[in-house]
Amino acid sequence: MKQIKIAIIDDHDLFREGIRLVIGQIENFEVVFDTSNGYLFLEFLQHSFPDVVLMDISMPLIDGIETTRKAIELQSSINIIALTMFSDITNYTKMINAGVKGFVLKKSTKFELQQAISIVFEGGNYFSQEIIKKLAFRSNNGFQGTDHLTNREIDILNLICKGLTSQEIAEKLFISAKTVETHRSNIFLKTNVRNIAGLIVWAVNNNYFSI
Amino acid sequence: MKQIKIAIIDDHDLFREGIRLVIGQIENFEVVFDTSNGYLFLEFLQHSFPDVVLMDISMPLIDGIETTRKAIELQSSINIIALTMFSDITNYTKMINAGVKGFVLKKSTKFELQQAISIVFEGGNYFSQEIIKKLAFRSNNGFQGTDHLTNREIDILNLICKGLTSQEIAEKLFISAKTVETHRSNIFLKTNVRNIAGLIVWAVNNNYFSI
DNA sequence: AAATTTCTACAGGTTTTCTCTTAGCACAAT
DNA sequence: ATTGTGCTAAGAGAAAACCTGTAGAAATTT
Numbered sequence: 001m002k003q004i005k006i007a008i009i010d011d012h013d014l015f016r017e018g019i020r021l022v023i024g025q026i027e028n029f030e031v032v033f034d035t036s037n038g039y040l041f042l043e044f045l046q047h048s049f050p051d052v053v054l055m056d057i058s059m060p061l062i063d064g065i066e067t068t069r070k071a072i073e074l075q076s077s078i079n080i081i082a083l084t085m086f087s088d089i090t091n092y093t094k095m096i097n098a099g100v101k102g103f104v105l106k107k108s109t110k111f112e113l114q115q116a117i118s119i120v121f122e123g124g125n126y127f128s129q130e131i132i133k134k135l136a137f138r139s140n141n142g143f144q145g146t147d148h149l150t151n152r153e154i155d156i157l158n159l160i161c162k163g164l165t166s167q168e169i170a171e172k173l174f175i176s177a178k179t180v181e182t183h184r185s186n187i188f189l190k191t192n193v194r195n196i197a198g199l200i201v202w203a204v205n206n207n208y209f210s211i
Numbered sequence: 212m213k214q215i216k217i218a219i220i221d222d223h224d225l226f227r228e229g230i231r232l233v234i235g236q237i238e239n240f241e242v243v244f245d246t247s248n249g250y251l252f253l254e255f256l257q258h259s260f261p262d263v264v265l266m267d268i269s270m271p272l273i274d275g276i277e278t279t280r281k282a283i284e285l286q287s288s289i290n291i292i293a294l295t296m297f298s299d300i301t302n303y304t305k306m307i308n309a310g311v312k313g314f315v316l317k318k319s320t321k322f323e324l325q326q327a328i329s330i331v332f333e334g335g336n337y338f339s340q341e342i343i344k345k346l347a348f349r350s351n352n353g354f355q356g357t358d359h360l361t362n363r364e365i366d367i368l369n370l371i372c373k374g375l376t377s378q379e380i381a382e383k384l385f386i387s388a389k390t391v392e393t394h395r396s397n398i399f400l401k402t403n404v405r406n407i408a409g410l411i412v413w414a415v416n417n418n419y420f421s422i
Numbered sequence: 423a424a425a426t427t428t429c430t431a432c433a434g435g436t437t438t439t440c441t442c443t444t445a446g447c448a449c450a451a452t
Numbered sequence: 453a454t455t456g457t458g459c460t461a462a463g464a465g466a467a468a469a470c471c472t473g474t475a476g477a478a479a480t481t482t
Contacts (some may be wrong), residue, residue: 018225109225151432166468363459
């Protein structure tokens with residue numbers, strides 16, 4: 001049977017090393033590359049062709065979403081599985097749009113990971129139950145995942161979360177306080193919250209802000 | 212040299228298994244027990260005496276804080292290291308108060324973990340740079356841990372964090388909105404924050420509220 | 423070239439927050 | 453018996469938040 005060549009991209013050194021060993025134990029599985037840096041992985045793709053890639057979402061320098069996009073530009077049929085924390089789950093739309101073939105949580109078992117890799121390797125898709133549930137929940141609640149915040153809105157969201165008033169934000173960004181209020185209103189509309197308290201909870205849950 | 216016996220409590224199966232293998236590679240280190248369930252670990256302590264324990268914070272059933280407390284009741288000199296995600300860092304006060312001897316992030320390296328285990332095993336304390344930074348940040352900002360909130364203030368703090376207005380809180384607690392505002396002012400004075408955004412951050416950092 | 427999105431800005435309004443101050447009542451301490 | 457604390461309440465005003473709507477300029481997409 002052919003050896004499945006696996007690459008791992010994750011900035012959590014301990015986790016990455018652990019996964020490497022876990023996979024090393026599985027028959028026919030072989031880790032051919034691992035790194036904490038998406039750019040190094042993209043360089044690696046210049047001359048190598050892993051069968052399956054395990055990719056974290058939130059990483060410094062270049063995140064998993066961007067790395068996935070660029071990887072697919074390089075090797076259009078590359079098999080990438082997002083391997084992330086549950087807290088990153090809110091980014092699954094971006095990851096799926098970027099073109100991942102699977103989604104496995106870091107809290108899942110070795111067997112689930114093994115299964116996911118095998119399925120994706122054979123050309124299928126594998127998505128954890130939790131992702132399916134999240135999808136179901138969202139569509140039940142009329143959540144529109146398409147409505148994403150613009151860059152400016154994200155800037156302002158961050159400053160709001162840091163406790164700045166509209167006036168202070170305006171001064172910091174050299175724009176009118178009224179403009180800030182407009183952005184603020186639009187953010188409230190898109191996130192479907194009523195006040196700053198709700199906004200902060202949303203921001204934390206969606207990885208726009210961390211406490 | 213004596214073998215260091217290590218126990219791991221973490222609900223993320225993949226991570227736990229990985230760590231087990233990582234540690235297994237280190238000379239004189241030996242994983243004698245690992246579980247996803249704090250209760251099973253406490254049972255294990257009835258008859259076994261690990262040298263160092265690696266403990267996650269957020270877990271189902273019984274979290275790392277409670278597990279740590281109970282473990283120390285059973286074996287007062289037990290060496291527990293919190294091994295957590297950065298996002299769990301806000302719970303460090305509770306963990307430290309519970310009695311952990313160290314704090315290492317999951318994103319740190321194998322070498323840092325090895326160092327932490329060795330130091331704690333020899334009776335010392337080990338806290339990641341990130342934790343120190345967080346502590347430094349707090350003391351720089353005139354953080355006073357002495358001023359404690361009254362029960363009523365805690366109730367109201369929680370409702371504020373949930374996004375209720377003073378009016379709504381008043382209705383819920385069958386008191387005047389003016390009274391709520393008084394409490395609110397007192398909370399602001401005690402916590403030394405300027406607005407709701409700051410209050411929520413404070414509440415999360417001090418475990419009065421979690422997102 | 424046309425359409426869409428984003429960023430900017432303002433008007434006019436209501437609601438809520440926040441500050442400051444004062445004060446009565448209950449309860450516990452000791 | 454007095455002192456301290458906690459909960460309650462209120463007035464009065466300034467500041468900020470929040471709502472609704474409009475709208476032009478710039479950038480981006482199609």
